[in-house]
Amino acid sequence: xxxxxxxxLKVSGKTLGIIGFGRIGRAVAHRAHHGFGMKILxxxxxxxxxxxxxxxxxxxxxxxxxxxxxxxxISLHCPGGGGKPQSYRRAAAEPDEVxxxxxxxxxxxxxx
Numbered sequence: 001x002x003x004x005x006x007x008x009l010k011v012s013g014k015t016l017g018i019i020g021f022g023r024i025g026r027a028v029a030h031r032a033h034h035g036f037g038m039k040i041l042x043x044x045x046x047x048x049x050x051x052x053x054x055x056x057x058x059x060x061x062x063x064x065x066x067x068x069x070x071x072x073x074i075s076l077h078c079p080g081g082g083g084k085p086q087s088y089r090r091a092a093a094e095p096d097e098v099x100x101x102x103x104x105x106x107x108x109x110x111x112x
Contacts, residue, residue: 017071
């Protein structure tokens, strides 16, 4: 099956959704925003300090469901183990479930 790679090559001005905004999620946001001019949306299990969000002109949203339809690309940065909220386990363990929420994004999974 042929894949149209042009959608993957044009990221400038696109919106990147980051699920899990720890050290790695923040590094991805920095590179995406400052290196490629991407807009950054963040979903994290706890509130992110405004000064941290401001470093990448990022906006935090309440839930994965609120994040998905607004993004062109999604990057997961959350462990899939126990002790995490159900939405994080769903996102990390069941990418097909996440993929169903929007047919307009590309999924980049970086969990452990």
